Amino acid sequence: MKALESTxxxxxxxxxxxxxxFVSIKPTLALEKTLGCQFDWRPLTxxxxxxxxxxxxxxxxxVSSEGRSQRTWRSIRQSYREARRYAERQGHMLxxxxxxxxxxxxxxAILWVMQRRPERMKAYLEAVYxxxxxxxxxxxxxxxxxxxxxRAGIESAGFDAFQQGDGRVQHDQLAGQLHPxxxxxxxxxxxxxxxxxxxxxxxxxxxxxxxxxxxAPDVAYDPDGGLPC
Amino acid sequence: xxxxxxxxKSPESYLALQPxxxxxxxxxxxxxxxxxxxxxxxxxxxxxxxxLTTSHGRIREAYRQRINRRYAALQGLSLDRPPGNDGTxxxxxxxxxxxxxxxxxxxxxxxxxxxxxKNLDEWDVVASLLAxxxxxxxxxxxxxxxxxxxxxxAEGIVSDxxxxxxxxxxxxxxxxxxxRQLLNQRTE
Numbered sequence: 396m397k398a399l400e401s402t403x404x405x406x407x408x409x410x411x412x413x414x415x416x417f418v419s420i421k422p423t424l425a426l427e428k429t430l431g432c433q434f435d436w437r438p439l440t441x442x443x444x445x446x447x448x449x450x451x452x453x454x455x456x457x458v459s460s461e462g463r464s465q466r467t468w469r470s471i472r473q474s475y476r477e478a479r480r481y482a483e484r485q486g487h488m489l490x491x492x493x494x495x496x497x498x499x500x501x502x503x504a505i506l507w508v509m510q511r512r513p514e515r516m517k518a519y520l521e522a523v524y525x526x527x528x529x530x531x532x533x534x535x536x537x538x539x540x541x542x543x544x545x546r547a548g549i550e551s552a553g554f555d556a557f558q559q560g561d562g563r564v565q566h567d568q569l570a571g572q573l574h575p576x577x578x579x580x581x582x583x584x585x586x587x588x589x590x591x592x593x594x595x596x597x598x599x600x601x602x603x604x605x606x607x608x609x610x611a612p613d614v615a616y617d618p619d620g621g622l623p624c
Numbered sequence: 625x626x627x628x629x630x631x632x633k634s635p636e637s638y639l640a641l642q643p644x645x646x647x648x649x650x651x652x653x654x655x656x657x658x659x660x661x662x663x664x665x666x667x668x669x670x671x672x673x674x675x676l677t678t679s680h681g682r683i684r685e686a687y688r689q690r691i692n693r694r695y696a697a698l699q700g701l702s703l704d705r706p707p708g709n710d711g712t713x714x715x716x717x718x719x720x721x722x723x724x725x726x727x728x729x730x731x732x733x734x735x736x737x738x739x740x741x742k743n744l745d746e747w748d749v750v751a752s753l754l755a756x757x758x759x760x761x762x763x764x765x766x767x768x769x770x771x772x773x774x775x776x777x778a779e780g781i782v783s784d785x786x787x788x789x790x791x792x793x794x795x796x797x798x799x800x801x802x803x804r805q806l807l808n809q810r811t812e
Contacts, residue, residue, distance in 0.1 A: 442673070442676060466777065466782070469777060469778075469780060469782045470782045470783070472780070473780050473782050473793060473795060474795075476780070476793070477794060477795065477799070480792075480802075481802075574676075574679050574680070574683055577686070577687060578683075579680050579683045579684050579687065580684070590687065591691070592687060592691070593798075595796070595798035596691075611698045613643060613695060613698065613699075613797070614695060614797060614798040615798050615800065615801050616798045616799060616801065616802065617801065618801050618802040618805050
């Protein structure tokens with residue numbers, strides 16, 4: 396798998412532990428449905444401490460923090476506020492996480508779904524994202540992720556072996572290609588080999604994927620997570 | 625009233641100018657322009673993988689430049705400018721001290737920086753822009769800008785352009801559709 400290449404019209408990189416990816420799911424799925432095609436959904440497991448420092452909370456209180464300045468903390472809090480605002484308008488709850496999760500198992504499940512039941516991707520994302528952001532899922536537990544797959548109507552037999560074996564190898568090989576390909580965050584979209592970071596580009600991507608009719612749109616977040624216009 | 629925090633040297637603020645002016649005209653809301661001294665994105669002081677940290681910062685910055693140029697082209701704008709001409713504190717201090725509607729000064733200052741490549745850290749340049757925009761500004765010290773920056777960062781103004789409506793902060797012009805809804809709700 397090459398980071399910028401696909402037979403699908405659009406590659407979508409996401410990470411289950413990203414609140415920005417969470418609020419991008421609804422409008423991205425809306426675009427996929429409108430276009431009547433299958434996007435190439437892929438995992439991009441963020442190494443958050445490498446660019447935002449690390450922290451752990453207990454009962455909402457920060458108990459440890461490393462490498463984060465006050466300015467970084469303010470930026471993170473502001474970004475969460477904005478993501479929460481849009482999540483609420485989409486009908487979701489978004490609770491700040493208590494720690495930086497290892498989301499690799501839940502992200503390898505994205506590969507599992509794409510390789511077996513890509514048409515069930517929406518169901519998997521809906522089974523894992525909202526409960527995780529309500530702090531109801533331990534996504535580091537493989538049985539929890541397997542249960543999400545089953546609830547999405549996707550066979551999970553063999554998933555544990557996949558996430559430890561082939562799936563982990565594919566995930567790690569992809570991760571090694573990300574920076575050289577210009578990919579650094581989620582959600583990221585790849586159209587004709589070009590990277591677009593953030594759901595604010597969905598209006599522009601929609602315009603490109605529907606024949607570039609009329610004036611090209613500027614960046615914009617749909618207030619209610621609907622189809623990018 | 626929509627409060628907007630900007631920096632004249634920031635491409636993100638520049639790209640938000642026309643969409644914000646259009647929003648103000650469409651909704652009839654006034655724009656209260658405030659300065660924000662933009663800075664480069666901060667990297668963590670201690671990283672488990674310093675090489676990855678550096679790589680992330682470099683790739684993110686390259687992306688930022690590329691994507692801004694793409695959207696600038698859609699607006700018919702150029703983001704080319706002479707290297708080193710990025711001091712804007714004098715113009716930002718003038719904006720902080722501006723009386724009344726500073727829109728004409730803001731438009732003139734963005735044009736001076738990005739199209740005419742003038743130095744917005746020179747008082748003569750800024751005074752000329754204020755005069756041409758018929759904008760009065762109290763002559764504040766640079767300390768006033770420092771204090772303002774300190775205060776607004778504590779309030780969550782962490783980047784630019786920052787849009788504040790009904791006490792709620794939104795960073796970036798991508799929020800304009802939601803801000804439009806909020807402004808319309810307030811006038812209904």
